[in-house]
Amino acid sequence: MYIKNKSLKSICIFALLPAIAAFIIVLPSCNSIVPQEIKKPAIESGVEIVVEILEGSNLTQIANLLEEKGVIDDAFTFRLYVQQQGKEKNLLPGSYKLLTGSEYADVLSTITTGEKQVIYKLVIPEGFTVKQVKERIIKDIPFVEQQELDEAMDINNFTGYEFIKEKENLEGFLFPKTYDVILEYNAVNILEMMIAQYQVETNSLDWSYADENNYSHYDILKIASLIEREAYIPEERPLISAVIYNRLKAGMPLQIDATVRYALDKWDGIVTYDDLETDSPYNTYKYAGLTPTPICNPGLAALKAALEPADVDYLYYVVVNEETHEHKFSNTFEEHVNATNQ
Numbered sequence: 001m002y003i004k005n006k007s008l009k010s011i012c013i014f015a016l017l018p019a020i021a022a023f024i025i026v027l028p029s030c031n032s033i034v035p036q037e038i039k040k041p042a043i044e045s046g047v048e049i050v051v052e053i054l055e056g057s058n059l060t061q062i063a064n065l066l067e068e069k070g071v072i073d074d075a076f077t078f079r080l081y082v083q084q085q086g087k088e089k090n091l092l093p094g095s096y097k098l099l100t101g102s103e104y105a106d107v108l109s110t111i112t113t114g115e116k117q118v119i120y121k122l123v124i125p126e127g128f129t130v131k132q133v134k135e136r137i138i139k140d141i142p143f144v145e146q147q148e149l150d151e152a153m154d155i156n157n158f159t160g161y162e163f164i165k166e167k168e169n170l171e172g173f174l175f176p177k178t179y180d181v182i183l184e185y186n187a188v189n190i191l192e193m194m195i196a197q198y199q200v201e202t203n204s205l206d207w208s209y210a211d212e213n214n215y216s217h218y219d220i221l222k223i224a225s226l227i228e229r230e231a232y233i234p235e236e237r238p239l240i241s242a243v244i245y246n247r248l249k250a251g252m253p254l255q256i257d258a259t260v261r262y263a264l265d266k267w268d269g270i271v272t273y274d275d276l277e278t279d280s281p282y283n284t285y286k287y288a289g290l291t292p293t294p295i296c297n298p299g300l301a302a303l304k305a306a307l308e309p310a311d312v313d314y315l316y317y318v319v320v321n322e323e324t325h326e327h328k329f330s331n332t333f334e335e336h337v338n339a340t341n342q
Contacts, residue, residue, distance in 0.1 A: 043070030045101025050119055053111065055093040062091055070100040071107055078104055087112050095119040122179040126299030127228045130171045133297065137190060144187050152187035158195055163217060172221045172294030173198050201300055209307050224306035225294035229258035232325035237305035239329055242312045254284035262295040
């Protein structure tokens with residue numbers, strides 16, 4: 001019996017050795033996996049942000065997203081709160097405008113009662129014409145109808161803006177930017193966002209060059225639109241601006257291809273000799289001076305270039321690199337011809 005018990009004890013001890021060894025091995029590493037306190041970057045409270053809750057998102061995913069965006073302070077606590085309120089199955093997908101540092105009750109109320117704002121992103125690139133802006137709105141904003149948009153484009157809808165009064169159309173005033181459009185907006189509201197943005201952006205500009213040289217703000221907008229459509233390289237904007245002013249002062253026709261393209265609504269392909277014969281007040285090969293209206297909606301960089309032309313005597317420029325659209329600038333017609341033939 002004694003021997004038998006000894007064997008049994010030995011077997012038990014040997015059987016426990018792997019577990020004891022594993023415990024000894026694992027035990028020192030326990031300290032290494034104890035989570036250290038991570039200081040989160042402080043997020044200012046009361047900042048309005050857009051949170052997109054995707055279809056099929058569960059409570060954990062939503063809580064983590066809200067914490068990441070700074071809307072709530074702790075995802076785990078928020079989950080417990082939602083479960084306590086019995087609202088786990090009532091969370092609605094969609095785009096919401098929420099405030100950082102919000103109370104749990106306010107957030108839960110918003111994302112469970114459908115008080116959401118579906119937000120459509122409307123991207124208007126620099127140099128878009130009114131026609132292209134209309135096409136983009138119809139493409140990206142599904143609740144705006146063509147007829148409504150056509151009627152909204154009437155200049156008389158915006159006579160409250162002093163700088164628009166007595167203008168022919170909205171060309172130039174629809175400032176290029178990315179806009180948030182909500183369901184409550186109509187076509188006039190969407191256009192007015194762009195016009196108001198134009199006002200904000202241009203109010204900060206230094207208009208002294210225009211005033212000193214007897215150019216109206218509308219003249220500057222026209223010139224900026226020409227620069228926007230002609231310059232592909234940022235450094236060339238003030239140079240093209242200088243060429244425009246130098247030719248205007250010399251009484252020379254501007255002879256800018258982009259004006260012919262605007263007249264023909266032809267933005268692809270080459271400008272042919274037949275195109276240059278187009279009888280249109282926008283054809284600056286045929287008619288001297290500025291175009292009747294801007295030929296596109298220029299961005300801030302083009303507007304600044306129109307107000308800050310380079311101090312050079314250039315009268316000509318020609319594309320010398322079709323890939324980069326780099327131009328060669330010249331003072332004389334002879335130099336221009338040589339540059340064209342290179």
